[in-house]
Amino acid sequence: DGEPASAWMAYGLQDVLTLRQFVQDSNADPAHKRVEHHKLESMLGLCELITCRRHALLAYFDEDSSQRCGNCDNCTNPPEKWDGTVATQKALSCIYRTGQRFGVNYLIDVLHGKTDERIQNNNHDQISTYGIGNDFTTTEWRSIYRQLIALGYIDVDTEGYGALHLTEKCRPLLRGDETIDLRKQTKQEKPDKDKKAATLIRPQDQTLWDSLRSLRSELAEQFGVPPYVIFHDATLHEMIKNRPLNTTDMAHISGVGKQKLDRYGQQFISEIASHPLPPLLDNRLSDTVNETLMLYQQKISIDQIALKREIKVTTVYTHLADAIATGLLPVFDVISLERDEYETIVSLMESFANDEQSRLKPVYDALDQEVDYGVLKCIQASI
Template identity: 55%
Template sequence: MYPDQDFEQLAKERPTLARTSPQQVLQEVFGYESFRPLQGEIVEEVINGGDALVLMPTGGGKSLCYQVPALVRPGTAIVISPLIALMQDQVAALKELGVRAAFLNSTMDFEQARSTEYALTTGELDLLYCAPERLIQPRTLDLLHGAPIALFAIDEAHCVSQWGHDFRSDYLQLSMLAEAFPNVPRIALTATADERTRAEIADRLSLNNARHFVSGFDRPNIQYRIAPKTNANKQLLDFIKTEHDGDCGIVYCLSRNKVEATARMLGQNGLTALPYHAGLDPAQRAEHQERFLREDGVIIVATIAFGMGIDKPDVRFVAHLDLPKSLEAYYQETGRAGRDGNPSTAWMVYGLQDVIKLRQMLEGSQGSDHFKRVERQKLDAMLGLCEVTGCRRQVLLEYFGDTLEAPCGNCDTCLNPPETWDGTVAVQKALSCVFRTGQRYGVTYLIDVLRGAENERIRQAGHHAVSTYGIGTELTANEWKSVFRQLVANGYLRADPDGFGSLQLTERCRPLLKGENSILLRKDPVARRSSGRKAGGSRTRPVIGDDINQAAWDHLRACRKALADQQGVPPYVIFHDATLYEMLKRLPRTREELGEITGVGAAKLEKYGETFLQALAEAASL
């Protein structure tokens, strides 16, 4: 992307700035009238030479917190980014704004790299993106010592946490920046970190004196929904066809085989679904990511290898077919939906086998006792979100130290409050059955015993004669699965780490068996069609007002797509959907009026102004 690295031409095209006012940079370069909450404070802190640790939700505008100071402070801002695709996208977007940006990564040939290094040392760059493993090389550090540096921005800073889900060992060495460049401000940014992780980031990056800026974690446009797993493929297909037909989305699976099978299943049912995992050929992986970024209606089915830093604003849903290991992972992954602020869905199905599998993986790991204890706490918090009967958003935000005073009204437990029932007797039956059968069997066998199934396996084991045989006919097999799932999730039963899924009693279940405690269980809701968009909805239209003409909207998007194809960039790099939407709402007729639209900076007005004014005039007649 941009192989010529024509920095001189960019400098000519770029609007002249006094480089003294962050507000001027925000308006003239990025096309925004005002900063969002905390952005202005962070920008001032970094411009004045202070260090900052920034926690801001995905889509909250983290990039501006270092991009604006980069254009105000003298020198080049060095941005440490963990993913090649992310740095390429951000550089492409900045160049569209007339900013002199470049990257150094393994995709470049010798001449391209040399050209970029020369531009750095001669002060021709505003921002340079670099992977952590490249930054810490002696050659790169020598280059940086010979160049004027405006600031260091460490993106996706949670990668430094050894307790985190995206740990990158190269991030651990970034603390040396404090010693090597003591007078250069550093800003570390992430969307996901609880208090423990925040302290770890500050310590490992030598940001102990940095100001902490913690924005609210709430993403009110995302609807959180978690359902019991019955037939995962059918549930997923029904969800997409009913509510998100034609939308871009991400489906997360735990294994590569499941990724491939799920992508095939969606493709066989008329959807454009592409697999993405570490086992794919790198060229194919890159092609699938590129299609996801540039085309409408593409669904990526992926392991957690996909997504960190993905800047696509119009992802309308994120679905999980397997349980994430922690709330940090869940929040990070679901946060890739709805970056543009439009309504989006975080949808997940989970079942007993998910819980058993993750607990077995944890207990069978080679980690220390301390590591296992921390990981158990994280998994317990994840299960708590799944089984909660109150507002899911309140539970999620509380985990990150944020608060939501009233229930959100936009999660499944708010929209369709689950019922609870006194499960004490049923639980005693379930626990007794585990004990009477020797704590050596999985849930399917235990349910057969409870429901009095007549089969050879039970007879051979002699379990047709135990006192719990046939005492559970009042519940269906699915209802018993729900009972066992909640008992495992809440720590009354544990999966034997032998890998065969047998359930065993824990010390916690003793008061229940003795009748000293009672227990309320969550009644799984009956599956029904949600209030989301109905099947057969538009395949290209996002959530826009009824006052916008569909033909006009399609015409403007087609204009944007043509320009994007010419430039070799994703459509949202030209303009976000929100900018097109505002154009159609306000219908500007002059360059001055178009320049007042949010997201239309000076460079884009110069480059695309006449084209979009003509497209808007044509759209008005449709």
């Protein structure tokens, strides 16, 4: 819908195991299986990648791109690598010593030296890899095994019991002729969608935005469709920008066709009508200025606004000065000076007008520093 979007993928060891078995167990002919297998390898490779994902994706489709897109998770938050050679040797040896007949959970129990009847019956508490893996947690071992499977060092059995066995690729690693870097497992923060969307919405539009979205959700539920089928976010943005109050204006919003206009138009118009935008707030000033103007609009005093927003009184005046400068606010609404006092200050300012840079400082001094800088800014803005 033309809006910035984020995609995130969650995958774990179980997915790797299931997908591999899925390909192996399918009834497809060997040639088709090889193609599917290759596709799976490429996808797992992409998941475990520690370099730019966009670069890798485009390279897969034979397209050139810069080495770093600056936008994918690996670019914005480069994964830490660690030398996983010793851990890998332990993980692989454990598969080998237990006869390549067991799944990940069992192998990790052996590495942790767990007292378990099954392990004892198999005499796996007697083997050299029993209890040599206590430097890693179960989660960490699962991550190591997942990467080794994805990287093709380990294969999953065809019978579907999830037993792991070694591939030819393991030999140099087990002999110590090769080292391996693994990706450090980090907790990924879920991208904060609301925060991103909020930055596109002016503070004075926030309540209308929220109610248009909840109206959309209600309708979506009522008609049993996803919300974007009712209206895209981009359409709601345009409604907020243009605030159509009748069907003619509503019809001009892109994404509002004849059918949608008939079906939902009136409800959205009513919602917009119940959130009128005061002329003062109909501006393109910055968010922080508008936060101040919203409070000012509610007849809250300048001192109270400063307290509420935890900013200086002078800053509040500076914000109001922006509104005065754009003609949204009469200066005498803001400052409590008599007309002649105001005129005096204006002529003072004009007399210092050559001194462009620091015009206010000499005025401030000439007034014995008794008039707030912010008030001076408001007066300056009104000239």
